Amino acid sequence: MTIPQYADIEDAARRIASMIHRTPVLTSSYFNDETGAELFFKCENFQKVGAFKFRGASNAIAKLPDEQGSKGIVTHSSGNHAQAVALAARINGYKATIVMPENAPRVKVNAVRGYGAEVVFCEPTIEARSETAQRVVSELGATFIHPYNHPDVIAGQGTCALELLEEVPELDAILAPVGGGGLISGTAIAAKHLKPGIKVYGAEPELADDAYRSFHSGKIEPVLRTDTIADGLRTSLGELPFEIIQNHVDDIRTVSEQSIIRDMRAVWERMKIIIEPSCSVPLAVMRDQETDLTGKKVGIILTGGNVDLDNLPWQ
Amino acid sequence: MTIPQYADIEDAARRIASMIHRTPVLTSSYFNDETGAELFFKCENFQKVGAFKFRGASNAIAKLPDEQGSKGIVTHSSGNHAQAVALAARINGYKATIVMPENAPRVKVNAVRGYGAEVVFCEPTIEARSETAQRVVSELGATFIHPYNHPDVIAGQGTCALELLEEVPELDAILAPVGGGGLISGTAIAAKHLKPGIKVYGAEPELADDAYRSFHSGKIEPVLRTDTIADGLRTSLGELPFEIIQNHVDDIRTVSEQSIIRDMRAVWERMKIIIEPSCSVPLAVMRDQETDLTGKKVGIILTGGNVDLDNLPWQ
Numbered sequence: 001m002t003i004p005q006y007a008d009i010e011d012a013a014r015r016i017a018s019m020i021h022r023t024p025v026l027t028s029s030y031f032n033d034e035t036g037a038e039l040f041f042k043c044e045n046f047q048k049v050g051a052f053k054f055r056g057a058s059n060a061i062a063k064l065p066d067e068q069g070s071k072g073i074v075t076h077s078s079g080n081h082a083q084a085v086a087l088a089a090r091i092n093g094y095k096a097t098i099v100m101p102e103n104a105p106r107v108k109v110n111a112v113r114g115y116g117a118e119v120v121f122c123e124p125t126i127e128a129r130s131e132t133a134q135r136v137v138s139e140l141g142a143t144f145i146h147p148y149n150h151p152d153v154i155a156g157q158g159t160c161a162l163e164l165l166e167e168v169p170e171l172d173a174i175l176a177p178v179g180g181g182g183l184i185s186g187t188a189i190a191a192k193h194l195k196p197g198i199k200v201y202g203a204e205p206e207l208a209d210d211a212y213r214s215f216h217s218g219k220i221e222p223v224l225r226t227d228t229i230a231d232g233l234r235t236s237l238g239e240l241p242f243e244i245i246q247n248h249v250d251d252i253r254t255v256s257e258q259s260i261i262r263d264m265r266a267v268w269e270r271m272k273i274i275i276e277p278s279c280s281v282p283l284a285v286m287r288d289q290e291t292d293l294t295g296k297k298v299g300i301i302l303t304g305g306n307v308d309l310d311n312l313p314w315q
Numbered sequence: 316m317t318i319p320q321y322a323d324i325e326d327a328a329r330r331i332a333s334m335i336h337r338t339p340v341l342t343s344s345y346f347n348d349e350t351g352a353e354l355f356f357k358c359e360n361f362q363k364v365g366a367f368k369f370r371g372a373s374n375a376i377a378k379l380p381d382e383q384g385s386k387g388i389v390t391h392s393s394g395n396h397a398q399a400v401a402l403a404a405r406i407n408g409y410k411a412t413i414v415m416p417e418n419a420p421r422v423k424v425n426a427v428r429g430y431g432a433e434v435v436f437c438e439p440t441i442e443a444r445s446e447t448a449q450r451v452v453s454e455l456g457a458t459f460i461h462p463y464n465h466p467d468v469i470a471g472q473g474t475c476a477l478e479l480l481e482e483v484p485e486l487d488a489i490l491a492p493v494g495g496g497g498l499i500s501g502t503a504i505a506a507k508h509l510k511p512g513i514k515v516y517g518a519e520p521e522l523a524d525d526a527y528r529s530f531h532s533g534k535i536e537p538v539l540r541t542d543t544i545a546d547g548l549r550t551s552l553g554e555l556p557f558e559i560i561q562n563h564v565d566d567i568r569t570v571s572e573q574s575i576i577r578d579m580r581a582v583w584e585r586m587k588i589i590i591e592p593s594c595s596v597p598l599a600v601m602r603d604q605e606t607d608l609t610g611k612k613v614g615i616i617l618t619g620g621n622v623d624l625d626n627l628p629w630q
Contacts, residue, residue: 024339045587265624272360272589272620305587309580314624 001240004151006193009158009186012059016156019058019091023047023160025167025299030270035286036294040171042164045275045305049087049115051080051232052160052303053147056182058088059156060145069094072142076122076129078104079232080304081147086117097142099133101125107308148182149238158186164299165194172296173199175282177303178211178252179233181241187301188248199293202245202252203282205230205260211237212252215245229257229313232278232303253291259284261313267302274305277313316555319466321508324473324501327374331471334373334406338362338475340482345585350601351609355486357479360590360620364402364430366395366547367475367618368462371497373403374471375460384409387457391437391444393419394547395619396462401432412457414448416440422623463497464553473501479614480509487611488514490597492618493526493567494548496556502616503563514608517560517567518597520545520575526552527567530560544572544628547593547618568606574599576628582617589620592628 026041044052061073073089075081076099089096096117100109101124109119122132137144146153160183161174174191176184188200204212205228213221220242226234237245245252263280267273279302285291286298341356359367376388388404390396391414404411411432415424416439424434437447452459461468475498476489489506491499503515519527520543528536535557541549552560560567578595582588594617600606601613 050587268589268624272365274583274587274589309583309627309629312624315630 001149001151003240003244004155004158004186004189006189008151008155009162009190012055012152012155013159013162015062016055016058016159019062019088020055021047022163025164026271026273028271031283037286038297039286040164040168040297040299041271042160042299042301043273044160045273045279045302047304049080049083050304050306051084052157052183052301053080053084054087055159056150056153056156056186057081057084057145058091059159060150060152061085061088061092061094063152064143068143072097072140073145074099074133074136074142075145075147076100076133077147078108080306082108082112083115085145086112086115090116097136097140099129099136101129105308146238148180148235149240151240154182154186154241154244156186157183158190160301161187161190161299162194164301165191168297168299170297171195171198171299173201173293174299174301175201175203175285176301177230177233177278177281178202178204178237179278180235181211181237181245183301183303184249185241185244188244192248199250200248201282201285202249203285204252204254205233205281206254206256208233209254211245212254214242215249215252218246230260230278230281232276233281253285253289255281255284255288259288263287265314274307275302276304276307279303316464316466318555318559319470319473319501319504321504323466323470324477324505327467327470328474328477330377331370331373331474334377334403335370336362337478340479341586341588343586346598352601353612354601355479355483355612355614356586357475357614357616358588359475360588360594360617362619364395364398365619365621366399367472367498367616368395368399369403370474371465371468371471371501372396372399372460373406374474375465375467376400376403376407376409378467379458383458387412387455388460389414389448389451389457390460390462391415391448392462393423395621397423397427398430400460401427401430405431412451412455414444414451416444420623461553463495463550464555466555469497469501469504469556469559471501472498473505475616476502476505476614477509479616480506483612483614485612486510486513486614488516488608489614489616490516490518490600491616492545492548492593492596493517493519493552494593495550496526496552496560498616498618499564500556500559503559507563514565515563516597516600517564518600519567519569520548520596521569521571523548524569526560527569529557530564530567533561545575545593545596547591548596568600568604570596570599570603574603578602580629589622590617591619591622594618
């Protein structure tokens with residue numbers, strides 16, 4: 001795997017332009033006052049399938065030669081990447097098979113099926129997911145699309161920062177959450193190319209601080225627990241994103257579960273938009289921590305809006 | 316009281332331009348498919364204080380001569396109008412006194428105080444609210460701003476349809492909920508002037524169908540119960556709005572509580588925005604009822620986004 005370059009992100013932006021939503025950038029005088037900075041929220045919760053993941057999946061799938069795509073697309077995910085692959089495959093006329101743990105919530109299974117993908121269940125272990133996906137790949141000759149350890153996925157995720165900087169070129173910094181690292185690494189490549197002096201910070205839950213520890217130790221550290229409320233950020237950092245993070249990301253900060261829930265709710269109440277818990281992690285960094293961003297213009301990527309309305313974290 | 320004309324709405328738009336947010340218009344392919352129409356949602360949930368009410372209050376207050384405004388502003392409300400008056404008064408440098416029932420939720424009392432207004436409590440009856448407000452008016456020489464039975468408030472609410480038609484001039488119809496009638500009457504005056512052939516429909520909960528009954532009987536019929544989940548629509552129709560409705564509104568439709576809750580939740584899930592129950596009443600009309608709007612371009616005013624996140628209607 002090769003590290004994607006800025007040109008790959010520009011290519012991705014052209015490739016997926018007609019498939020994605022160009023999402024709005026919102027501001028909030030309340031959060032400006034609270035943080036002492038000027039914040040610009042890039043609303044990927046309004047993206048197709050309700051998450052930025054659609055950018056990466058649609059780029060990776062649209063880039064496939066037709067004779068390859070027509071043998072099918074495979075991934076394993078119980079989250080937003082599953083829906084992203086399902087929809088991107090359908091748009092391109094390809095068959096998608098999504099491997100999901102047999103205990104995945106029905107609502108997520110149904111959402112994936114709603115986009116026309118086949119769901120194959122496996123035992124709820126990382127090994128079983130991987131083996132089952134591999135079996136489908138072997139049987140069909142299908143193409144596996146990794147959720148973040150994939151150059152075309154990273155390039156696709158980078159289109160989000162590209163749009164944000166087109167709309168707000170005077171940004172001094174961009175903050176994004178870190179799960180597997182696909183978003184932050186695509187963001188860093190795009191932002192540092194367009195504006196070399198810009199700061200790019202990753203934000204993580206304290207309970208899933210593997211990127212923070214990896215960033216400081218210089219090698220990939222495993223996730224130690226998977227119980228953060230920020231369900232999009234429970235995965236371990238990928239190798240390719242980690243290499244990019246080491247070269248292009250300025251810092252990684254962590255915040256508590258209480259702060260994540262507080263700011264998720266605050267965004268709902270103040271901005272009247274639905275965001276997932278993962279989204280409020282960078283905002284919580286801005287509110288809780290000393291940074292060099294006071295008085296600065298700061299972009300925050302709101303990553304998605306898929307939540308279970310029957311099970312909210314403050315209940 | 317005289318009926319506001321289109322010119323009053325244009326004046327209002329100029330007067331409040333620097334005070335209000337010009338709110339976005341969103342679309343949803345999901346709801347287009349569900350309704351067989353092309354819907355354009357005017358997002359007043361993103362308006363200041365989280366509701367369209369700020370338009371009317373800010374117009375009425377900004378229009379006051381300074382020697383009158385400086386004697387203070389009074390209203391009685393436990394809803395969005397209270398916050399709207401509080402903020403609009405503060406922006407104009409006037410003192411606001413809001414009469415609220417002593418059992419009003421703390422969160423609403425605090426919100427009003429947060430905008431710098433004084434809260435005067437009264438017994439939770441319509442008579443007590445009215446008498447207490449009248450007493451403050453007499454004592455201070457302050458000006459009472461009625462939430463809907465007021466020409467300047469109606470003209471202010473009409474600016475919402477003005478913006479919507481500027482952005483989507485090809486609309487065939489506009490739907491708005493009906494509570495006291497300020498929004499629908501301002502909407503009708505603006506829309507019918509700008510586009511005489513356009514349809515304007517009001518939408519009401521079956522449980523608070525006083526405007527529906529009044530529209531058909533030709534005289535103001537009282538609200539019979541106040542337990543609809545759409546808390547913004549529990550008030551009785553005002554005399555001035557009713558006169559405008561009789562002349563300019565094409566029809567009023569009613570929907571069930573179940574449909575209101577279903578479509579409030581559907582908007583949260585599909586559009587990732589927070590709307591109050593009142594907002595989904597027009598959408599529920601589009602989904603549940605036979606109308607002449609199939610295949611048409613239909614504007615829907617989403618009136619506000621102030622909800623108690625600890626007490627959601629589907630819980």
